Amino acid sequence: MTSPYLKLALYGCLAAAGIAAPLVFPDYTFQLAMLWIMILFALTWDILGGQMGYNSLGNIFFFGAGMYICAIVQIGLYYDVAEYTAAFGAVQVDYTLREYLTGFGLGLAAAAFGCVALAFLFGRIVFGLRGPYFAIGTLGVALAAAELVGAWDYVGGGGGISLPVYPGEPETRSLLYYGLAFLAAAAVFGFLRWLYSTRFGLALNAIRDDEEKAEAMGIHTTRYKTVAWAVAAFFLGISGGIFGNMTGFIEPLEVAFPTVTFGIFMVLMVLLGGKGTLWGPVIGATLFHVIKEVTWTYLLGWQWITLGALIIVNVIFFQQGILGWARERWPERFGVHVDESLQAPRPEDAPGLTAQQPREQEAT
Amino acid sequence: MTAALIEVRGVTKAFGGVVANRDISLDVPEGRITGLIGPNGSGKTTLFNSIAGYHPIDAGSIRFEGREISRLPVQRIARRGLVRTFQQTRVYGRMSCMQNMRISIPHRKATWRDMVGRDDRAVFDKAERLLEFVGLYSKRRLPAGSLSFGQQKLLEFAMALMNEPRVLLLDEPTAGINPTLINGLIDRLRRANAELGITLFVIEHNMRVIMNMAEHLYCLAHGELLAEGPPERIKSDPRVVNAYLGTH
Numbered sequence: 001m002t003s004p005y006l007k008l009a010l011y012g013c014l015a016a017a018g019i020a021a022p023l024v025f026p027d028y029t030f031q032l033a034m035l036w037i038m039i040l041f042a043l044t045w046d047i048l049g050g051q052m053g054y055n056s057l058g059n060i061f062f063f064g065a066g067m068y069i070c071a072i073v074q075i076g077l078y079y080d081v082a083e084y085t086a087a088f089g090a091v092q093v094d095y096t097l098r099e100y101l102t103g104f105g106l107g108l109a110a111a112a113f114g115c116v117a118l119a120f121l122f123g124r125i126v127f128g129l130r131g132p133y134f135a136i137g138t139l140g141v142a143l144a145a146a147e148l149v150g151a152w153d154y155v156g157g158g159g160g161i162s163l164p165v166y167p168g169e170p171e172t173r174s175l176l177y178y179g180l181a182f183l184a185a186a187a188v189f190g191f192l193r194w195l196y197s198t199r200f201g202l203a204l205n206a207i208r209d210d211e212e213k214a215e216a217m218g219i220h221t222t223r224y225k226t227v228a229w230a231v232a233a234f235f236l237g238i239s240g241g242i243f244g245n246m247t248g249f250i251e252p253l254e255v256a257f258p259t260v261t262f263g264i265f266m267v268l269m270v271l272l273g274g275k276g277t278l279w280g281p282v283i284g285a286t287l288f289h290v291i292k293e294v295t296w297t298y299l300l301g302w303q304w305i306t307l308g309a310l311i312i313v314n315v316i317f318f319q320q321g322i323l324g325w326a327r328e329r330w331p332e333r334f335g336v337h338v339d340e341s342l343q344a345p346r347p348e349d350a351p352g353l354t355a356q357q358p359r360e361q362e363a364t
Numbered sequence: 365m366t367a368a369l370i371e372v373r374g375v376t377k378a379f380g381g382v383v384a385n386r387d388i389s390l391d392v393p394e395g396r397i398t399g400l401i402g403p404n405g406s407g408k409t410t411l412f413n414s415i416a417g418y419h420p421i422d423a424g425s426i427r428f429e430g431r432e433i434s435r436l437p438v439q440r441i442a443r444r445g446l447v448r449t450f451q452q453t454r455v456y457g458r459m460s461c462m463q464n465m466r467i468s469i470p471h472r473k474a475t476w477r478d479m480v481g482r483d484d485r486a487v488f489d490k491a492e493r494l495l496e497f498v499g500l501y502s503k504r505r506l507p508a509g510s511l512s513f514g515q516q517k518l519l520e521f522a523m524a525l526m527n528e529p530r531v532l533l534l535d536e537p538t539a540g541i542n543p544t545l546i547n548g549l550i551d552r553l554r555r556a557n558a559e560l561g562i563t564l565f566v567i568e569h570n571m572r573v574i575m576n577m578a579e580h581l582y583c584l585a586h587g588e589l590l591a592e593g594p595p596e597r598i599k600s601d602p603r604v605v606n607a608y609l610g611t612h
Contacts, residue, residue, distance in 0.1 A: 213455070213456065217471070336507065
């Protein structure tokens with residue numbers, strides 16, 4: 001019932017706020033960039049977890065994979081990766097700004113498409129699993145990846161990699177990463193908004209509601225599932241590349257494949273905001289990030305307990321999330337209502353079923 | 365019209381030691397309504413599942429439009445135009461009735477590009493007409509899961525029609541529906557058959573319904589084909605009566 005102008009104004013305000021935020025609060029640029037990455041996490045997790053009903057605990061795998069792919073490309077373009085990582089940051093590699101940006105740009109592209117390839121590869125394996133087995137299976141992928149990368153000396157093993165240092169001013173550096181994180185989150189939102197308005201959204205919902213029925217109706221379920229995962233992987237790969245450069249140092253357990261922090265946060269943010277909606281993950285991620293930052297600042301020592309309590313309350317008493325609750329409260333606002341008319345409008349005086357016979361025969 | 369759309373030849377299916385179907389052969393002729401009856405546990409749904417591709421058969425062959433389908437997966441069979449409904453209705457509960465209808469369009473020629481296609485006016489019109497046909501037009505914006513069991517059955521039927529199948533396998537379409545609604549449903553099944561030319565193959569327990577509707581009946585008992593023929597003959601066949609009521 002909202003008019004298109006109102007929507008346009010809303011998006012305009014958000015975009016303006018996104019651009020202005022780091023200029024108004026320069027001390028919080030890193031935190032604000034993290035907010036966009038959190039929103040990206042929540043939105044991409046919801047593609048499978050909310051819209052398609054497949055609760056993945058391993059989406060963080062693509063975050064880490066993207067981070068490492070991006071790093072390898074950035075270093076490998078101008079240097080020998082094995083030598084670089086073996087030195088554990090002791091070698092000083094000076095990049096010109098041009099070299100740095102070329103490497104970074106190509107790295108992000110490689111991360112995105114590399115993760116899509118990985119999604120297709122692992123999709124063949126994990127989509128044979130349903131329900132809780134899918135959740136555990138995907139978690140296994142992420143945990144195994146962390147262990148394997150930790151044992152892989154070429155990329156520095158458990159010691160990690162210090163990424164090439166941005167050659168410009170520190171202020172421009174943080175603004176660059178902020179801008180990229182903002183653009184990535186906005187791109188995910190715009191892309192999903194379009195994607196859910198096509199047949200893709202309906203097919204994902206059909207798989208969520210009854211996959212066996214969807215198969216019986218001839219829907220290409222495997223195709224939809226794999227592409228959905230690949231979409232999530234594409235954007236998570238990019239976010240990994242950005243995050244890796246933002247922190248400057250990456251290693252497998254805490255930074256690249258943090259299953260118990262970011263990996264779980266993405267699920268919680270969606271649950272908090274409302275599964276299977278476009279705005280739910282955005283609202284959930286924002287609220288979660290704010291709560292997390294506030295507790296980390298003012299309740300230090302108790303932050304994990306506060307977070308745990310929030311999770312328990314959320315999962316036990318408020319499963320439907322903020323938007324889910326709103327939907328139950330005001331269904332008419334979401335287009336759910338009985339229409340009193342019993343007949344479909346007929347443009348050309350056609351009597352019911354018989355009217356479609358020509359089309360029917362054409363199709364068979 | 366005489367060519368059989370579905371030809372089942374010598375189909376045997378066993379689950380462990382239990383033989384659910386033994387050497388069953390039958391024909392579903394194009395454009396007709398064919399019935400499948402038999403007491404509980406006689407293997408009717410197993411036969412349906414074999415035809416629709418839910419499990420591999422142990423022996424025999426199943427042909428649809430003259431081509432072998434017994435090794436094809438469910439989705440491929442459905443895309444060829446052989447669609448089934450379920451005994452326990454299955455609709456997409458959290459989606460609106462209209463969305464249920466829109467995603468049920470035929471996926472026969474769907475390409476990768478069609479995954480992100482948008483439904484044109486014709487799809488909406490057709491979905492609305494079919495919902496009106498089953499009497500659910502006024503509920504089209506409600507979530508399918510909020511409908512009553514009988515209404516969900518009607519919705520599932522409308523979704524099947526939306527798919528433009530050549531043949532529709534209906535597993536107990538009237539089970540759990542109140543008597544008033546049953547008459548309407550029979551009428552609609554007949555119209556779908558007559559006006560849209562959809563071949564129907566129906567499992568039914570309600571004898572009044574199936575005797576009225578089908579032109580040819582097959583009766584299963586203990587996993588074997590017991591009798592076949594026009595309804596009048598089946599009704600008076602002593603073997604069929606015995607199978608239902610017992611000989612003792």
